[in-house]
Amino acid sequence: MPKDLVVILTALNLEYQAVRRKLIGLQMHRHDRGTLFEVGTVRGTSCRVALGLTNKGNHSAAVIAERAIQEFSPVALLFVGVAGALWDTARLGDVVMATHVYAYHGGTSEDDGLKARPRVWETAHGISQLGAYLARVDDWADGVPGTGQAPQVRFGAIAAGEVVQNSRISAEARWIRQHYNDALAIEMEAAGVAQAGHLNGAPVAVIRGISDRADGAKNSANDRDWQPRAAANAAAFATRLAVELTREQEQTAMSQADRSRTAGTPEGHVRNTAHHSTVGVMAGSVTGSTVHMAAAPKASGPAELIAALDGFREDIRRRHAEGDLDEDTFREALAELGFARRAAKDDTPEPARKATMALKRLRGLVAEFPELVAKLAPLVVAAGDLS
Structure with a gap:
């Protein structure tokens, strides 16, 4: 299997299908333990993507992410899907790319309340920079850029826990907004994926489309309308990012090859005129x-x-x-x-x-x-x- 591809994982089939529609030439790839991936090419490019489904939860996501990294040794791993917005900063349909991920269920319960003890993983600098560049270029969305309906890309923290958050007034909802007030979105898989990437030395990016406001409206008609739109927006930005990541990889490989060739040319070495001299070289x-x-x-x-x-x-x-x-x-x-x-x-x-x-x-x-x-x-x- 070529090592120049990007792995994209999703938790829900709706999210999986949104990414899958961006790919052509799909072929099934089976992991030794039975996990299935589909490997294809982003439409209109040479970028190869291995697509997999983790199902809900940080634990499941971590296991499948680990398998994907070991199986493909990818340029990067992107986790793509929908999330709830914690604040009004992000509109429905906007895309949030994580600058860092909180595993917010870490804590200690004491007499005076629950004290936060989160784990945090930062997104690799290179991927963050590339994401910011693509957001400025603004040519990734399926709709017409520049219109009032065009989604925007937001950059900030994403909080990942173990339960579905669907309230603004519950004790846990208030606690999360108090202790993680810089988090733009909340979901249930990013912490597991980030941990798997950290342990394997693989760059990870988490990209989420905002489908609801985590305010009690999940499963409403409005949410059912926004979920596929948010998933499609996240898939569009993620596949655009994947294309740029593989392009950078190709350019780096070409640059290294050029340097290797230069090192073997007359301009790339120094000849010593003494036949038996000793030369120190670092x-x-x-x-x-x-x-x-x-x-x-x-x-x-x-x-x-x-x-x-x-x-x-x-x-x-x-x-x-x-x-x-x-x-x-x-x-x-x-x-x-x-x-x-x-x-x-x-x-x-x-x-x-x-x-x-x-x-x-x-x-x-x-x-x-x-x-x-x-x-x-x-x-x-x-x-x-x-x-």
Whole structure:
């Protein structure tokens, strides 16, 4: 399965169908444990999407998101559907893209009330920036942009819990609005998806169309009218975002290929006129009296790749010792390195796929450290060359 696709997950069949209508050439893909995905292409583009259904709830969403990431190693995972608005900032039909997600059911019950102890996951900076750009361009909606009926994209927090919120006056509704007053929308799956993305080093974006105001009007005729419209708007923005994400991935791959080719040309190296000189190089390789200035020497086989992975492990440990990597990320990074190392030693037919997936997940975990990402790039290529 190509690793240049985007995974889109939904909780409801209505949301699934809204995304599915944007895709062509759909083919069924079955996970080992029976979960079904459909893989197709966004109409009019070359962007490939793996579409899956999680059903309601953070727990179910987390499990299916984990399976999707492991199965496809996607460019990004988008969770798409409808949500209730907590405030009047967002109109019915508008789209909310999460800047961060609250798991608001974390707390402690004390004599003087319930104290909030949420978990929070921020959306990856690159995806947030791209979403903001698409909102400014405003060419994603199915309707006519610029009219009074055109949906707008809002950016802010989304609160995710374990129960359907359908009141403005209940004790829990008042508590949520008091403790999470910056949240624009409320739903039941984003926290699970965000946690799965965090543990796997996969970028996640949550995109919701506003179908109601979480005020007691769910299941009314008005809600039944707005649900499909809100789902369609969320699907339109999400597929537009998916197209741009894969386009960026292609441009990055082309840029890396260009740099690799340049490193092998006369302009990309320095020749030493002395026949037996010793040259110190911080990053690169030396052949005879030619110094090749590359980001890192390419591992040409399993043994070389394993040695390079062991070297990268020391880089990770140093970062952790210096306090740059938190304990959870450090342990997850070591786990992915171990997985890639075992795959490199594997004599089954799929070592390349396993090692590449592990290194791509590792790349997501260390994405905030450009020098580590640069060191990983040739290792990902080397893993893909395993046979």
